[in-house]
Amino acid sequence: MALANVLEIPAAGFSFENAPRNAALEGLLDGVQTPKPLKTGTTIAGLVFKDGVVLGADTRATSGEVVADKMCAKIHYISPNIYCCGAGTAADTEKTTDLLSSNLAIFSLNSGRNPRVVMAVNILQDMLYRYHGQIGASLILGGVDCTGNHLYTVGPYGSVNKVPYLAMGSGDLAALGILEDGFKPDLELEEAKELVRASIHAGIMSDLGSGNNIDICVITRKGVDYIRPYQESQYKDSRKLKYKYRPGTTPILTEKVVPLKLEVVHETVQQMDSA
Amino acid sequence: MEKHYTDSQVKGVSTGTTILAAIFDGGVVIGSDSRASIGGEYVSSKTINKVIQVHDRIFCCIAGSLADAQAVTKAAKFHLSFHSVQMENPPLVIAAATVLKELCYKNKEELQAGFITAGWDKKKGPQVYVVSLGGMLISQPVTIGGSGSTYIYGYVDAKYKPNMTREECMQFATNALALAMGRDNVSGGVAHLVVITEAGVEHVVVPGNKLPRFHDE
Numbered sequence: 001m002a003l004a005n006v007l008e009i010p011a012a013g014f015s016f017e018n019a020p021r022n023a024a025l026e027g028l029l030d031g032v033q034t035p036k037p038l039k040t041g042t043t044i045a046g047l048v049f050k051d052g053v054v055l056g057a058d059t060r061a062t063s064g065e066v067v068a069d070k071m072c073a074k075i076h077y078i079s080p081n082i083y084c085c086g087a088g089t090a091a092d093t094e095k096t097t098d099l100l101s102s103n104l105a106i107f108s109l110n111s112g113r114n115p116r117v118v119m120a121v122n123i124l125q126d127m128l129y130r131y132h133g134q135i136g137a138s139l140i141l142g143g144v145d146c147t148g149n150h151l152y153t154v155g156p157y158g159s160v161n162k163v164p165y166l167a168m169g170s171g172d173l174a175a176l177g178i179l180e181d182g183f184k185p186d187l188e189l190e191e192a193k194e195l196v197r198a199s200i201h202a203g204i205m206s207d208l209g210s211g212n213n214i215d216i217c218v219i220t221r222k223g224v225d226y227i228r229p230y231q232e233s234q235y236k237d238s239r240k241l242k243y244k245y246r247p248g249t250t251p252i253l254t255e256k257v258v259p260l261k262l263e264v265v266h267e268t269v270q271q272m273d274s275a
Numbered sequence: 276m277e278k279h280y281t282d283s284q285v286k287g288v289s290t291g292t293t294i295l296a297a298i299f300d301g302g303v304v305i306g307s308d309s310r311a312s313i314g315g316e317y318v319s320s321k322t323i324n325k326v327i328q329v330h331d332r333i334f335c336c337i338a339g340s341l342a343d344a345q346a347v348t349k350a351a352k353f354h355l356s357f358h359s360v361q362m363e364n365p366p367l368v369i370a371a372a373t374v375l376k377e378l379c380y381k382n383k384e385e386l387q388a389g390f391i392t393a394g395w396d397k398k399k400g401p402q403v404y405v406v407s408l409g410g411m412l413i414s415q416p417v418t419i420g421g422s423g424s425t426y427i428y429g430y431v432d433a434k435y436k437p438n439m440t441r442e443e444c445m446q447f448a449t450n451a452l453a454l455a456m457g458r459d460n461v462s463g464g465v466a467h468l469v470v471i472t473e474a475g476v477e478h479v480v481v482p483g484n485k486l487p488r489f490h491d492e
Binding site: 125128129132133155156157158159160161163 | 286287288311319320322323340341342343345346349385
């Protein structure tokens with residue numbers, strides 16, 4: 001079947017091809033540690049409202065105690081009607097969602113259909129289960145398809161749960177408190193956006209690994225509204241000095257202009273068959 | 276995710292559960308709670324579905340690692356569907372139980388999941404099978420499983436009678452689940468009950484606040 005060989009199943013298990021090389025490198029460059037995977041220490045949330053799904057995320061990516069990226073995008077594009085928030089190891093969530101997105105794009109082209117959220121969930125579940133938790137990706141998948149508005153969570157070991165509202169990441173407990181208190185089925189758009197914003201805000205305030213701005217993504221039948229940032233951090237500092245050099249900082253000593261002489265050697269005109 | 280995981284045996288989300296199944300006169304009742312936990316401390320879901328339909332008249336209840344159980348039941352659903360197409364007949368309940376048992380036994384090193392399979396077929400009527408962690412398969416008229424089952428062995432042994440009516444059996448199952456959920460911290464939420472008979476399948480959900488209460492609650 002044409003569709004089956006698009007989603008190739010790679011060899012089972014985790015690939016340890018680079019493990020001996022990495023160990024040797026660590027031995028050679030003594031004292032130097034191999035880079036640790038960048039974890040996003042995150043707050044992500046999602047909820048199903050009357051006309052669709054709202055996803056929210058903070059934008060801080062931490063590497064140990066340092067904020068590595070203040071404007072990290074944690075809401076990933078999967079397909080025109082499905083977006084995915086990722087918590088856990090940044091590389092894992094990026095790559096997993098990219099892989100899923102490419103596979104679904106090929107599927108859409110082959111079958112002529114828009115992918116369904118449940119298909120994306122099944123592919124993710126199969127992949128993450130196969131790696132037995134080695135891929136540290138906790139994902140919230142939300143989307144709208146012909147069967148309705150859906151929100152799913154996929155855990156790193158491959159467990160799946162379908163829910164009306166959800167929060168994940170290191171700030172999930174704070175965010176979940178706000179969601180549990182404010183969630184009602186069939187909220188209106190503005191209420192839903194405000195509830196998600198408030199829950200991410202709670203995560204940012206109560207968790208050191210979450211912070212900076214809040215991104216919101218609204219998915220409805222009509223389309224997607226990716227608002228980045230929805231709310232900017234009030235703790236942005238303004239730089240006291242400018243790091244750009246004024247034009248003229250570097251004095252010009254001499255200037256020499258050499259025109260390139262080009263001559264037409266040969267010209268051919270080929271007509272395209274546009275019948 | 277890591278902060279929730281303490282020294283629980285199961286990695287990731289666990290169903291730490293109470294599941295049961297019982298045969299009555301003309302059918303079988305299969306039921307479970309709805310709590311999923313991580314590390315025995317954090318309830319990651321209050322409404323997880325543990326009673327999974329693997330074929331028209333065959334359901335199974337899951338216990339153990341949620342990821343492993345979902346993966347196994349997915350594979351089992353596929354195998355049974357294919358089997359029933361080949362045989363041009365609905366599969367027997369023992370076939371479903373055997374499919375699960377093969378998966379659990381062959382992969383016993385990697386998997387941490389146990390199942391109770393219950394259903395109705397034309398050959399033997401209502402049946403209940405247990406597939407435990409290592410892949411043992413046995414048939415019993417009534418069975419309980421999961422971490423919460425330890426608290427209700429006495430109740431089940433005392434109160435189960437063969438050939439009960441459907442209502443008696445429903446009441447028995449609801450009481451058993453309520454008692455277990457009341458004592459086990461990793462069981463809770465709502466009680467899902469599925470009644471399978473020759474005529475069809477009925478799914479009953481009893482919310483937490485409508486469960487029977489006992490003297491000290």
